[in-house]
Amino acid sequence: MSSAQSILRAVFGYEQFRGPQQAIVSHVINGGDALVLMPTGGGKSLCYQVPAIARQQLGHGVTIVVSPLIALMHDQVGALHEAGISAAFLNSTLSYDETQEVELRLQSGDITLLYVAPERLNTPRFLGLLDDLLAQGKLSLFAIDEAHCVSQWGHDFRPEYRALTVLHQRFASVPRIALTATADALTRADIIERLQLEAAQHFISSFDRPNIRYKIAEKKDVTNQLLRFIEREHEGEAGVVYCQSRKRVEELAQTLAQSGINALPYHAGLPQEMRQNHQDRFLREEGVVMCATIAFGMGINKPDVRFVAHVDMPKNIEGYYQETGRAGRDGLPADAWMAYGLSDVVNQRRMIDESPAEEQFKQVMRGKLDALLGLAEATDCRRIRLLAYFGERYGQEPSLDGKPLQAVGRTHCGNCDNCLEPPALWDGTDAARKLLSTIFRVHEASGLTYGAGHIMDVLRGKETDKVAQFSHEKVSTFGIGKDYSEPQLRAVMRQLLATGALGLHKVVSENSGHVFDTLCLAAGSRAVLKGEVQVQLREAVAASRSKKPSKKSAANAAAINLGPDAQVRFINLKAWRAEVAKSHNLPAYVIFHDATLASIAELNPQSLQELQGVSGMGAKKLDAYGAEVLRVVALG
Incomplete structure (x- = not known):
């Protein structure tokens, strides 16, 4: 692991692996197949990025990353470039000449990680390129991100993922790692069968996101309920509001905007240019609230989303968990808020009953909806119920072999509405x-x-x-x-x-x-x-029970505990970062996370050597930005 540890430190700027990351990385570097279940924000990307770099250094060639979203490819490749790693993507945004250039770089061994959509991977042309790489010993690893998309039982099934069985059939000697943040036992079994990962080692982290506070309310006047929630608890902060219909998305975005909230709509029916513009604004600006259908969100790596709200009940717990998991990726406090009513239950059941699916599938979907309704109606700890759905007892340790190392039964999490304000029954x-x-x-x-x-x-x-x-x-x-x-x-x-x-x-x-x-x-x-x-x-529960929390500064959760002088340094660093991100056409967090800037502001470094120990400051970033960071810090 010395090589992997040095990559983690030099490239990504982290001193230690978290949770099961080290065991996963070691297993994959050594050529093992793996199925990784890790919550959003748990560091899944490092589980294949570090092995990709290490295996290329060992002469194994390129890692192919299967990813479902163009926006995610762009941001992850941009982040790798910032860290000094040769990466590229192949998708529909590239011109013919740009595609040719990437393919030539691929054949010459100039790329460490290549991101492709499943549709692209399954074309005869691309499979032919992979055959050539395999024959030359230059095909190192396949990483299948968002692996739940392969399962008909998953909340975001995509038929094109089914064709990924070709990876085992055609490239059996190349190791594979499949990763997802959400998969119950049924979905997990389907992933294993469809991707032929029966012999893979399973790495299952705790599904718990302790920094997320779960709140579920009965619908009364849901628009005003949402407005009160945002104004009292998340004024000026970034968030996502999920709605079932496109019409509702547009109406709600307009209402929030009229109330002084920086809100934008996003759904598949909007023009592509508008969708891209709104997504870019959400990623690059601070304090944007995105009102969206579930067409928005998968692969969104924005770390400082402070809340995710549902004004309509989702279809199942997997979808709810995946969507709420987009809040608080930076580990700082965040809220998952949902309002639901009898009409939600009726509408969801109607959609299941009227779908053209087979009765067996409908029966499974009804069971999943019932489980979510049970979570909503619960009078005991929400977190314990949520984790139990995924087969986990609250407080259990991560698993390295499919079985918990330790299970500690608890009855209260202390960070959901039922625990904080036990409901009268x-x-x-x-x-x-x-x-x-x-x-x-x-x-x-x-x-x-x-x-x-x-x-x-x-x-x-x-x-x-x-x-x-x-x-x-x-x-x-x-x-x-x-x-x-x-x-x-x-x-x-x-x-x-x-x-x-x-x-x-x-x-x-x-x-x-x-x-x-x-x-x-x-x-x-x-x-x-x-x-x-x-x-x-x-x-x-009357809405008046929700009190507006006192906080020092909206949208600066990472720096809330800094002293006055450090706060000034933090503000200056954020302004400088915004300029750099704009010039690179990247979201600001790709340059540095808020947590990294807060650490720098608190440390008040006077030399490059002092900057070396800051989490998130890899060697390439230290070389590229170190002098400028010291200049900004010195502004006082």
């Missing part, structure tokens, strides 16, 4: 039994199924036109739930849907042809009706 068992009884009675009375609104009207004794039309004021349960509010009954419905006591039935309107979701009893209803299952629910 109420016994919803009586309400649940009355609700289920009403659904049964109205169906018995007319032979039809009805939506949530009508069921609540009957239960609460409201004499509406629809109630009168079907004579539902005559059913025995009419008005027996008048003491329950509509929000309480909606919470009961969500809980019953989550536990399988309630199901959804589709009805087509004879007049309009529209499809409506109605409620019906499901297998789990019997135990609730018989009183064998207790339904515990959280009381609604």
